[in-house]
Amino acid sequence: MVPMMSASPDVRIRDSDLVQESLTRPEAFAELFDQYAGMLYRYVSKRIGPDTAEDIVGETFLIAFSRRSRYDQTYGDARPWLFGITTKLISRHYRAEAARYRALLRSPVEPFMENPAERVVAEVAAQAVRPALAGALAALPRRDRDVLLLIAWGDLTYEETARSLGIPVGTVRSRLNRARRTLRKALGDDHPLREET
């Protein structure tokens, strides 16, 4: 149990305390919503798009609320827990998710003809690799994709990802490596930014 509030003068209430409090005062759980709903929404909107994201976020909190008595109080930060529930909910939409990525394969590369030149170059390049990235994402096995995106888009650490998905950290590493190999392969040897890497 790591006291997160010790250093900072503006005492931040630990998520676990909120979960604990919500056992006797259920409204306290809304504070978790206020803190993390936006974060989860952004994450889900990336994966499945904005239309379904709102519902998934709502569901996530409803499920979390109903399971709050089983929350492991040794973890102060509730994000991995919430991300884990969200990930499960997203998996119900895996077809929609894959379709979303495949749609990017077809999306035209916008030219970005204006200055400043440097940024333009970078963006053109980013646009150019998009179809390749999207194709790779669509093709990834779901379990690998979950790990990859929790880290890349959810900003979780390896440990947090492991906690989210209920798997060992070693498994996180191996899945991540496999996923990244697929990405790099899709980007190919001649991708425009390779020399900068």
Place this chain on the structure above:
Amino acid sequence: MDDLTMLRDLGRDLEHEPPAGLVRQRARLLDAAGGGTSRRPTWFARLWAWPVAAVIGAAAITAAAMLVPTLLVKGSSQVAAPLGDRPARVTGTLNVLLVGTDSEVGTPRFRTGQARAETIMLVHLPADRGEVTVVNLPRDSMVATPKCASNGGRPLDKINAIYAEGGMTCLRQTVETLTRVRLDHALAVDFSGFKAIVDALDGVRITVPSAIDDAQAKLRLPAGTHMLDGEQALGYARVRYTVGDGSDVSRIKRQQVLVKALVARAKEKLTDPAAFFEFAGKVRKAVTADTEFDAETQADLFSGLAKADVTAVTVPWEPYPGDRTALAWRQPDADRLFARLNGKSTPTVTPPGGDGRAKTASPPPPSPHQAGRQVHPTPTPTVTPPGGDGREKAVKP
């Protein structure tokens, strides 16, 4: 730039900012947290659509503030749907009868313990929801006494007396008969609740052009801008004899000012969900609605109000000969106004007897019950006894 960086860039491209509607999900959660199996989750959830749109939205809404209360309204059989022959429904429109009652002062003094109607409004949303019209029906309007109000056999009476005698259902029936506008719903707002609503907002800012000193309304204010608390705001809404021309009509104008100020204040204060819920809780106590005023309707009403422009008008009127304190609806202007609400172009089925329409200050119309055609399915009694028990605050025994 490695693959993860590129992937993060792609993520940023795909990302969407949380929409305002996300608060609906919070409401869902709170509903679950409230343990309310009695309430449908969508019920609270839908509420959020409105405050976000309207409180943040730009439209200065007269009706909205008065209708905020309905957000958390509980239905009451005291606000039953009229039985018998009723005006035809115009597809898509939504008409709501809104009554501000003075039940707070009513407790000991008034005859049957009934509340009196201080403010009567008809809120009309057209089928396209493009423009909302709020028609004030002055409480001193002389109207034909309907069967449901026993007032000692007077053929004509002031409309607020009809409410006092016959209650909400009777008033609703009367207004339907007078206007030929189908009133889909009826809401009563108790003014003591109104006071609590103002206090929940920490007051409301009102500018008075000249000093007010009104003993009856218990209000003394020098000219200028003031932050009124609930008690004062209520007084301001009530002041009658010492401000303006002393008529109910000028009082209605002040009430409209008040309502606008209330909307402005709500925009200032209700910026976070916690504040809103606290506010809504107080509001809930103050409002009574018919049992059919359900979540769907509320959502419809509020989204309509939030988007549309609101026009507030007073029914065209003229002095009533023989009673200086009363007024009569001016014809044919009043009829035209209501016909417009019914949509001239909409060829609705005219109910039987539609020709022999009741006008204000004319003999009683044919009894609405005689046709025996129960248009409305609600199994409620025609006239609810005055001061019946088990009711909400709108009409205190």
